[in-house]
Amino acid sequence: MDTVYSVVGLGKLGASMAAAIASRGFRVIGVDINRRAVEAVNAGQAPVQETGLEELIAANQKRLRATLDHHEAVLNSDVTFVVVPTPSDERGAFSLQYAAWAFRKIGYALKEKKGYHLVVLTSTVLPGSTRYGLLPILEKESGKRCGVDFGLCYSPEFIALGSVIRDFLNPDFTLIGEYDEKSGSLLESTYARILENNAPCYRMSFENAELAKIAVNTFVTMKITFANMLADLCERIPGGNIDAVTQALGADQRIGPKYLKGSLGYGGPCFPRDNIALSFFARAVDTAAELAETTDRINRALPAKIVEQLKPFFHKGATVAVLGLAYKPFSHVVEESQGIYLAKTLADIGFRVVGYDPLAAEPARIELRDQAVVLDSLEECLNQAEVVIIATPDPVFRRLTLADLQDRNVETVVDCWRILEKELKGHSIRYITIGQNINDEESQARLIKLWGNTDANSDT
Known part of the structure; x- marks a missing residue:
């Protein structure tokens, strides 16, 4: 039977x-x-x-x-x-x-x-x-x-x-x-x-399997956070490009390319809570899961850090459109979404925020309440925006063109996932990415200050 x-x-x-x-x-x-x-x-x-x-x-x-x-x-x-x-x-x-x-x-x-x-x-x-x-x-x-x-x-x-x-x-x-x-x-x-x-x-055994499950998730979040750390460093070196670095890094079979993007942090209903849970368990059995604790702390601080870096490029009172309010594409889940955190952070420091997501509009409205206006169409969102932040690599956003943005009042595009690099880089709209240097002169000055005083001819 x-x-x-x-x-x-x-x-x-x-x-x-x-x-x-x-x-x-x-x-x-x-x-x-x-x-x-x-x-x-x-x-x-x-x-x-x-x-x-x-x-x-x-x-x-x-x-x-x-x-x-x-x-x-x-x-x-x-x-x-x-x-x-x-x-x-x-x-x-x-x-x-x-x-x-x-x-x-x-x-x-x-x-x-x-x-x-x-x-x-x-x-x-x-x-x-x-x-x-x-x-x-x-x-x-x-x-x-x-x-x-x-x-x-x-x-x-x-x-x-x-x-x-x-x-x-x-x-x-x-x-x-x-x-x-x-x-x-x-x-x-x-x-x-x-x-x-x-x-x-x-x-x-039960116990080994229970630990293995949560270990998989916490390891993946550690890998995501490591790539995000490298992205931050790439922004600070001349010609820095996180995609060049991670492509080489991921070719090493001990590391592999998955989850090694370098962009916004992780979110959703599972990853964020797993590091916290592993940390709790470690303390309960008289030890510490310091890597898990650090990964969680860095990930939660990332949206505010990114906004702080971007503030000089936004004029006071600008309307900022956050595209991608779910925690990832093809989802209506906004739990621990980096796009939601970006929207809240921007609203808290005085920007007018509008948002759009192909699937997560209603949950996002509930989560954001009066902090941002969640609109029903991408076109309506772009029509109101002077600054656009692409928070998820959704296919809908990948299809945006230079004309889509030039025909409106968009002045700046912040592409957290570098999905429009070929379309927008080098054109009239200011194009900013996570993980790529946008000020080579400043980065060169830092490195000259760090290493330029070395006396190459010294015998000592």
């Missing part, structure tokens, strides 16, 4: 996982406490916005259904993925509140379940959470023993919003924290049937 899967939590990851598993030919039962989400799935619609999700759910209605009842879902499936929020708490740790509630519901259902059932926690948690925070709940509520009556794994996904379905089905690797050999083997064989690629699988 074919394996039936249940997915608890129909948010962006959970709904995408459920639809993706169904697309591979398996029956899937989605579970959520939100009636609207359940009704949407059962109507063949996406409960949340995510690239390709609506089409995938519609195409797999015969294999995918949803329910409000955890009990029914567990009793009628063989493997349950738990994909619920683990929000940051006041300490900076990941709260287990929602996961614990879901595990109680699952444990209660396991009490009546005949036969073996595998529970897989996918939500991001800190080391020790699965074994000491959640496993006891399953055993208490079910009255059964893990490793005998049911299995338990911790297996987080490595996905990005906007490409969740593709990332889930084609991961670089799968990570399994296993209670025992049986649990891990069952989940590994599950992934082998579901995934589209032949991704390697790394199996280990």
